[in-house]
Amino acid sequence: MGLSPWGFVVTFGVVSLLMDVVYEGARSITGPFLGSLGASAALVGAVTAAGEATALALRLVSGPAADRTHRYWAWTIAGYLLTAAAVPALALPLGVAGASALILLERVGKAVRSPAKDTLISHAGSETGRGKAFAIHEALDQTGAFAGPLLVAAVLAATGGYSTGFAILAIPGAIAMVILFWLARKVPEPARYEATVEETEGDAVALSPDFWRYAVFVALTMAGYATFGLIGYHLSERGIAPVASIPVIYAIAMGVDAIAALITGKYYDQIGIKVLVSLPILAGLGTVLSFSGGFWTAIAGVLIWGAAMGVQESTLRAGVADLVPKQRRATAYGLFAAFYGAAWFVGGTLLGYLYEKSTAGLVAVCLAMQVAALVMLLLTRQRGSATSDR
Template sequence: MGTDPVGRRRADRTAGQSGGGADMRPWRFVVWFGIVSLLADFVYEGARSITGPLLASLGASATLVGVVTGAGEAAALVPRLLSGPLADRTGRYWGLAIGGYALTVAAVPLLGVAGSLGAACTLVIAERVGKAVRSPAKDTLLSHATAATGRGRGFAVHEALDQVGAVIGPLTVAAVLAVTGGYGPALGVLAVPGAAALGLLWWLRTRVPDPGRYESAAESAREPSPRAPATPSPAPAPARQSLPRAFWAYAAFTAATMTGFTTYGVLSFHLVRHHLLTASAVPVLYAGTMLAGALAGLVTGWLYDRVGPRTLVALPLLAAAVPALGFADAVAPAVAGALLWGAALGVQESTLRAMVADLVPAPRRATAYGVFAAVVGVATLAGGALTGALYAVSVPALVATVIAVQAAALVLLATVRPGRGRPSRGRVTPG
């Protein structure tokens, strides 16, 4: 089925004019929500860029830093298995989104004035819990608007704005830290974008209390084929219905490709260990990877709305190329590998999430996002352990293993068959 720009504009106009539930055009909602994420990333990515040195200044050992940051990542993912179903059962998507953002915004400035190592460790984990609380609800709210804008493009634009914050935050913290020499001011300044994020989010909630109407308007605006009789839209799935089989096939593909995904920690370790970059240059390269991710997300999001799931072939191909270049002994290919890592991350954070909304009906979507996040988290942990262990043994063995894993992921992607009645248009099943 081809794209329908006229129908999409009609859906956008209808959603923008529906009173009460959606007093804003879908694209404006996506952009404003992206700005909320930009401000939030400004806050928590800024904090994460100095978490290790901050904990060390309070007396933490390298082992404790590893344990706390690892526990923080688990806290950002595993609780989504609870927060996702909770959002679906209660329908309090806005409440959970606002509550999660508030926890993050409060924890980061407090981290700068933590008087003990125990308090700092608690705040690091609390900030990550805030992400777990809000993410399934936030992705579900966003998915309703992307039914009118196009899933791929909507999630891609949101992710691009998000990545801008991920660049600005660490650079701002680095600048304040260089001027003041103190973690308190460097983290305290993040209260400003944090307060702005909460204020903007509350304003958005008052303007669009029910984003679900975007999806309803997009469905009603689609005209049936003139050669076929009109048929009623399928009834919404019951809130307790099982997740679709296609979702589990997609989760299997995601688990495979993320298991073969090199982490930036191992890449940066290689760059410094082999004296390819100085330690101070590593955060600058990280900012570059975030920009590469934003661009890659925009491109694959645009393609996804035209050719469908086959666009995601890009993710295993990028992931397979990362270790082949990133672990080279020369600066140019190693930096190129890191930038490809950023591009792959951009696809993961945007287009990979967009397809979940096409596979799962709205009443179960937050649950699906919670499960999906857990799959990504476990697979990423396995991938980090796998690439780290193989790097210590043999780089050629690491490259060969990652290529084999990504080849298996491509086979799994070919088994994903989105079902009938999915909201977005222009989808073509792979294979």
């Protein structure tokens, strides 16, 4: 191999770092940006939730296609190209409909690349420990998620407009693509990192009941987990925080995300999916506090929200890799993401609606979902011991 497993993980993490500067920089102002174009809270909630659902549900197609074609690099590169093009295009004067379409297109890029990308990382993780591999990748990823909003905040403070903030994000996107093409040439077959190869044909291997219980657990958690678009809208519309400070708040949350990923990734390799008890607790508490009280309560909520995002974006993916056979991994990532993506769309839209009607109703729904998620995890964890092939 052209790189060690850790070299592969870290280099891929640098690509994700740069691309997170792009799309997390944009996402940090999505809510206020749509609001400036005349969008209502319900529309902001629907668009941002639909974006997340799109990024997840379309993996039903991209995951099995990646496994079928074995062209994991092609799917990864195509997805990143869509994101690198869609985000700077938000600088164009397209109105609410056009901006919403580009936000969704950026998320389509996420859907195209993610199952293949996660499969590539999971191969290297068989040597390093999957919890650690996904945690390091997420930590680098979230370094970009920290820097991107700060870059956008600086541009907003300097220019007072959104267009320049979106346009400048073309630069890190271009650099990321150069590194990604180099990495694909350097390590054309990351599957060789895995010493053990399962012989059973991929389509003949069924996904286990543990995998489906795991998917239900995550779906319930995400149904009660607000998007930052809605949180940012709340902070802006209620006058809790100045618009220019919202990307900074988001950046700090992404820093917490990276720390949470490293901690839970480490403990995942030691105790398995039991560490995921933390997810519904963090998701519920973070969402509730973000919409309760004044500035400092909301800030505490956003930081806890960020910790939940760190668990979601790293340790959950390690769990999928250890619950399914190697040859069905991209398919499983696609199914898993689509399953909870649909739940996030329904939940995000519902939370946006409840926000306009009753904050107490929003809190009640959120807490009910997290309690149900905990119950499902308790049913899963005893039988969900990793079937890792590392």
